[in-house]
Amino acid sequence: MKFGTKAIHAGVSPDPSTGAIMTPIFQTSTYVQKSPGDHLGYEYSRTHNPTRTALQNSIAALENGKHGICFSSGLGAIDAVVKLFNPGDEIISTNDLYGGTYRLFTKVFERYGIKFHFVPMNEPEKLSQYVNERTKMVWVETPTNPMMNIIDLKAMAAFSKKHGILLAVDNTFASPYLQNPLDFGSDIVMHSVTKYLGGHSDVVMGALVVNDDELASRLVFLQNACGATPGPQDCFLVLRGIKTLHLRMERHSQNGKTIAAYLKNHPKVAKVYWPGFEDHPNHEIAKKQMKDYGGMISFTLVGNKLEDAKKVMENLELFALAESLGGVESLCGHPATMTHASIPKEEREKVGLVDSLIRLSVGVEDAEDLKNDIAQALAKI
Numbered sequence: 001m002k003f004g005t006k007a008i009h010a011g012v013s014p015d016p017s018t019g020a021i022m023t024p025i026f027q028t029s030t031y032v033q034k035s036p037g038d039h040l041g042y043e044y045s046r047t048h049n050p051t052r053t054a055l056q057n058s059i060a061a062l063e064n065g066k067h068g069i070c071f072s073s074g075l076g077a078i079d080a081v082v083k084l085f086n087p088g089d090e091i092i093s094t095n096d097l098y099g100g101t102y103r104l105f106t107k108v109f110e111r112y113g114i115k116f117h118f119v120p121m122n123e124p125e126k127l128s129q130y131v132n133e134r135t136k137m138v139w140v141e142t143p144t145n146p147m148m149n150i151i152d153l154k155a156m157a158a159f160s161k162k163h164g165i166l167l168a169v170d171n172t173f174a175s176p177y178l179q180n181p182l183d184f185g186s187d188i189v190m191h192s193v194t195k196y197l198g199g200h201s202d203v204v205m206g207a208l209v210v211n212d213d214e215l216a217s218r219l220v221f222l223q224n225a226c227g228a229t230p231g232p233q234d235c236f237l238v239l240r241g242i243k244t245l246h247l248r249m250e251r252h253s254q255n256g257k258t259i260a261a262y263l264k265n266h267p268k269v270a271k272v273y274w275p276g277f278e279d280h281p282n283h284e285i286a287k288k289q290m291k292d293y294g295g296m297i298s299f300t301l302v303g304n305k306l307e308d309a310k311k312v313m314e315n316l317e318l319f320a321l322a323e324s325l326g327g328v329e330s331l332c333g334h335p336a337t338m339t340h341a342s343i344p345k346e347e348r349e350k351v352g353l354v355d356s357l358i359r360l361s362v363g364v365e366d367a368e369d370l371k372n373d374i375a376q377a378l379a380k381i
């Protein structure tokens with residue numbers, strides 16, 4: 001099946017007891033057994049729930065993977081991945097990464113003796129210096145948040161294979177519509193389902209997709225043993241969201257292109273970070289591994305003043321000032337004080353995350369209205 005057909009049909013089938021075309025919300029914690037151990041495959045909803053099963057199969061299909069495993073948040077999913085490892089193990093992570101992931105790695109897992117190397121990944125051949133016999137995984141985010149760098153997934157997979165370590169990719173920014181990391185040789189794909197997969201800013205959820213059966217069973221064990229599982233109502237909402245993922249992503253990408261071009265020509269804008277530009281330093285890689293370039297854009301202001309950035313965000317009307325991304329409505333955010341406030345200033349500035357950087361999640365509204373909104377907000381500084 002092609003993507004649009006999978007978005008609507010994969011993983012779901014009419015309910016056998018009623019014929020309901022939509023997967024019911026199985027709002028139950030437990031399931032009746034005929035005799036001890038004699039049941040229909042469901043015992044307790046932390047372990048299995050039919051609404052969750054349908055969603056897990058749907059997300060797996062969208063990522064061209066075999067196993068989907070859902071969690072109560074994106075960070076819950078990442079937490080399970082790191083729990084595959086033991087004290088003393090080492091992980092190489094991109095240095096330009098979601099603030100919450102950085103916080104989980106450094107403030108939680110470093111206390112349990114896991115060591116992280118935060119490094120730039122634009123030159124995979126330079127990563128060998130961080131590999132030793134304790135190295136277990138490479139953690140990649142691409143496009144990166146909020147700098148919109150693109151990491152070469154094929155090159156990273158070759159590097160990981162060569163050293164016998166796992167490659168995990170946070171695919172939240174691209175969504176499965178724009179990019180499928182398993183196709184390029186990665187072992188684990190992670191999503192903050194909260195963002196594009198859910199798509200309507202009404203659910204917090206995470207997911208992992210893997211092909212390897214043994215890796216899947218270790219992650220399913222952690223899902224059940226640690227218990228960060230999503231409820232059936234949320235699974236239903238995401239199943240509903242996924243049915244329009246391809247339509248939404250097409251429009252996010254179109255609008256992203258229009259807004260990025262508009263910002264690039266604006267005299268008060270210093271830099272625009274969007275991988276669809278031909279002069280984006282990683283454009284050629286983006287072209288190879290992404291179907292389109294999406295609606296995530298970051299830009300800085302001429303003069304790089306924090307108060308100017310604040311004024312623009314206060315004056316934007318259609319772009320709501322809020323954390324998160326990937327919903328149908330446009331949002332703006334200020335990484336330095338919001339999503340990335342937990343990353344020290346000197347670490348932030350090393351990767352270009354300066355005080356005037358504004359991140360946009362361009363929604364699926366009319367592009368002309370979005371452009372006018374930005375024009376009036378920039379006119380106020």
Ligand SMILES: *Cc1c(COP(=O)(O)O)cnc(C)c1O
Pocket residue numbers: 073074075076098100101141145170172173191192193194195204205206
């Ligand atoms: C939001 C986000 C996360 C965390 O997901 P939650 O659902 O908020 O726990 C991880 N990675 C990226 C890139 C994100 O945008």
